[in-house]
Amino acid sequence: MIYHDVAGRTGLLEILSWARPHDSAIERAFCREYLDRVPGMTADAFGNRMIAIGDQPHVMWSCHVDTVAARGGQQDVGIDQLGIAGLCNGKAGMSLGADDGAGVWIMLNMIAAGRPGLYLFHRGEEQGCLGSRWIQRHTPDLLKDIDAAIAFDRAGSGDVITHQSYGRTCSDAFAISLASALNGLNPGFRYRPDDTGVYTDTNEYAGLIPECTNLSVGYQGQHGPRETLDVDHCEKLLAAMLRLDASLLVIERDPSKQEDDRWGWHDHYYGHRDDFADAIAEYPLLAAQMLEECGLTLDDFRMAIWAEEMGGDADYRPLMAS
Numbered sequence: 001m002i003y004h005d006v007a008g009r010t011g012l013l014e015i016l017s018w019a020r021p022h023d024s025a026i027e028r029a030f031c032r033e034y035l036d037r038v039p040g041m042t043a044d045a046f047g048n049r050m051i052a053i054g055d056q057p058h059v060m061w062s063c064h065v066d067t068v069a070a071r072g073g074q075q076d077v078g079i080d081q082l083g084i085a086g087l088c089n090g091k092a093g094m095s096l097g098a099d100d101g102a103g104v105w106i107m108l109n110m111i112a113a114g115r116p117g118l119y120l121f122h123r124g125e126e127q128g129c130l131g132s133r134w135i136q137r138h139t140p141d142l143l144k145d146i147d148a149a150i151a152f153d154r155a156g157s158g159d160v161i162t163h164q165s166y167g168r169t170c171s172d173a174f175a176i177s178l179a180s181a182l183n184g185l186n187p188g189f190r191y192r193p194d195d196t197g198v199y200t201d202t203n204e205y206a207g208l209i210p211e212c213t214n215l216s217v218g219y220q221g222q223h224g225p226r227e228t229l230d231v232d233h234c235e236k237l238l239a240a241m242l243r244l245d246a247s248l249l250v251i252e253r254d255p256s257k258q259e260d261d262r263w264g265w266h267d268h269y270y271g272h273r274d275d276f277a278d279a280i281a282e283y284p285l286l287a288a289q290m291l292e293e294c295g296l297t298l299d300d301f302r303m304a305i306w307a308e309e310m311g312g313d314a315d316y317r318p319l320m321a322s
């Protein structure tokens with residue numbers, strides 16, 4: 001069977017040209033076109049796609065196929081002389097979708113190169129990690145041999161995430177071993193442990209898998225029409241992944257113990273939030289306009305208010321998931 005050649009910059013830009021809201025016709029078509037044609041790819045009952053390469057892999061690679069776009073369809077993507085990709089005609093409700101088209105592209109190219117690992121293409125991450133929550137609840141056995149789950153789904157270019165909403169999701173020793181292995185493969189890299197993660201699919205596995213992290217892949221300003229991707233960084237990360245010796249990663253954390261040891265994380269977060277709220281109170285119309293440009297609707301906002309008034313019992317998840 002012929003499958004899409006996603007090699008190189010052309011392949012990456014092609015993936016970015018598909019706006020893929022969860023469970024839209026175009027997201028389903030994307031999965032059929034780009035994932036199901038890969039020999040050996042399978043799907044679970046939720047529609048997550050997966051493939052294992054190598055004998056009993058111990059590392060799981062993770063990304064998500066959905067984007068935050070309000071509507072599915074084709075979109076025009078451009079790239080400037082510095083190698084920064086963005087939408088050509090970005091409007092409210094649109095996004096480049098390098099979150100997480102970049103992760104999809106890196107993983108498809110690692111598969112094409114036969115790099116060992118369990119590859120998981122999650123669905124519905126932007127809707128509250130639906131696909132990974134489904135796996136965690138219904139098919140946890142899939143992950144029984146996995147020591148490390150590494151998502152390609154973090155903004156910026158230097159973070160190896162140690163903490164997410166769960167609390168600590170990987171040990172410092174693991175994060176340092178991964179960061180130094182990457183930095184050793186590209187002297188231009190500045191990867192280091194970062195404890196300011198929020199949510200991505202690997203957060204769902206923190207009670208099952210010892211080391212769960214998320215790696216910066218080069219996007220910025222995700223979830224809005226001004227999202228960009230540093231294509232150069234993304235290509236360099238892929239080149240490093242094709243050479244990374246995953247046996248060097250230090251596995252230390254005990255997934256049966258939950259801890260959140262971020263020093264002053266909550267104080268810092270709420271202090272920052274107070275300043276932010278003051279600024280919004282001063283310029284409410286500007287804040288409303290910016291929220292709309294990020295793809296958030298008045299209904300979304302009312303839902304959040306409702307969840308807040310329910311005292312946090314409602315199943316609302318922050319929209320700024322990665």
Ligand SMILES: [Zn+2]
Nearest residue numbers: 099100153322
């Ligand atoms: Zn994401």
